[in-house]
Amino acid sequence: MQALILEQSEGKTLANVRQIQADALPQGEVTIDIAWSGLNYKDALAITGKGKIIRQFPMVPGIDFAGTVHHSEDPRFHAGQSVLLTGWGVGENHWGGLAEQARVKGDWLVPMPQGLDARKAMIIGTAGLTAMLCVMALEEGGITPESGEVLVTGASGGVGSTAVSLLNALGYKVAAVSGRESTHDYLRALGASEILPRSAFSADARPLEKQRWAGAIDTVGDKVLASVLAQMNYGGVVAACGLAGGVNLPTSVMPFILRNVRLQGVDSVNTPVERRIIAWERLTRTLPESFYQQATREISLTEAAENAAKLLNNAITGRTLVKIG
Ligand code: NDP
Numbered sequence: 001m002q003a004l005i006l007e008q009s010e011g012k013t014l015a016n017v018r019q020i021q022a023d024a025l026p027q028g029e030v031t032i033d034i035a036w037s038g039l040n041y042k043d044a045l046a047i048t049g050k051g052k053i054i055r056q057f058p059m060v061p062g063i064d065f066a067g068t069v070h071h072s073e074d075p076r077f078h079a080g081q082s083v084l085l086t087g088w089g090v091g092e093n094h095w096g097g098l099a100e101q102a103r104v105k106g107d108w109l110v111p112m113p114q115g116l117d118a119r120k121a122m123i124i125g126t127a128g129l130t131a132m133l134c135v136m137a138l139e140e141g142g143i144t145p146e147s148g149e150v151l152v153t154g155a156s157g158g159v160g161s162t163a164v165s166l167l168n169a170l171g172y173k174v175a176a177v178s179g180r181e182s183t184h185d186y187l188r189a190l191g192a193s194e195i196l197p198r199s200a201f202s203a204d205a206r207p208l209e210k211q212r213w214a215g216a217i218d219t220v221g222d223k224v225l226a227s228v229l230a231q232m233n234y235g236g237v238v239a240a241c242g243l244a245g246g247v248n249l250p251t252s253v254m255p256f257i258l259r260n261v262r263l264q265g266v267d268s269v270n271t272p273v274e275r276r277i278i279a280w281e282r283l284t285r286t287l288p289e290s291f292y293q294q295a296t297r298e299i300s301l302t303e304a305a306e307n308a309a310k311l312l313n314n315a316i317t318g319r320t321l322v323k324i325g
Helices: 041-048 119-140 158-169 181-190 222-230 252-261 275-284 289-293 301-312
Strands: 002-009 014-020 030-039 064-072 083-088 101-104 150-152 175-178 192-195 214-216 232-242 260-267 297-302 319-322
Touching: 002 301, 014 041, 014 301, 030 041, 030 083, 030 119, 041 297, 041 301, 064 101, 064 119, 083 119, 083 252, 101 260, 119 158, 119 214, 119 232, 119 275, 119 319, 150 158, 158 175, 158 181, 158 214, 175 181, 175 222, 181 192, 181 252, 222 232, 222 252, 232 289, 252 260, 301 319
Parallel strands: 150 175, 150 214, 175 192, 214 232, 232 260, 297 319
Antiparallel strands: 002 014, 030 064, 030 101, 030 319, 064 083
């Protein structure tokens, strides 16, 4: 089987597509023939070595994949069954999806929801699952389309673009924050009714600013998240899932203690399987058919490394799919 193998040499990460024996795959109950994988921000950090994602080499990256079961020792799965996987540290500390096969725990797999196929599942991918979990976090905080406008930051990225599309389909008025002029038409087509430049959120935030947003999904962190918090309506909810702009959060307690703002963290990696199944079913039901046609690029396994660098340079819009099978 072919796999993208990451190795370390003199402190640098090397990424090469190699032919390996299938029996080199790690332990697990289910072996999957991978049809599609995706290129995520975390994969890009791992492949380029720009982030300390991988601690054990050699490693096959790829934090999400979809395909069919080749062989299963777990009675919940059978050969030929269509499945998908995101998270659980796969592609980080267990060989991942940028290969023709993977072997994983049955507990990590989600049966393909009815109405979805492997390619569509990877258009959604980890990014889309995270966007749905963020929407669920806003709903659980009591936010409805009647509450007011919802802001999405890093809007033209994988998480942001799916969040814009989901919120629009659910009847929310969506404002998008993007650092790129070139993505405005794309964001409007996804359902953003207003697009704000990233520069408007990049200055040091005052503790409180004019109230503008009922809800927000933040994929950026740092000063952008601090500005968003300062602009939330009384009782507003922010779902924070990302750090594309940095890991810091230079804010104060003011939005929390004077405006009753709730900041809800969102993690998709260790989300319990029951919540994943709900999220995947909702994604399948909610995303319009047009979502799957918009800004999806297809690359081969051998093109993954160069595209990882482009992704980190913010030169890619939407999802990058890796065609394997
Ligand atoms: P992408 O690279 O596809 O998108 C990130 C977007 O953020 C970019 O498209 C860009 O949008 C914006 N951005 C990039 N650099 C900066 C910067 N320096 N300052 C401000 N904005 C910036 O990544 P994903 O959508 O896949 O992931 C987004 C974030 O969410 C990442 O940090 C990722 O690690 C995290 N994540 C977290 C998960 C979890 O479980 N918590 C799961 C998946 C992702 P624009 O050009 O429109 O401004």
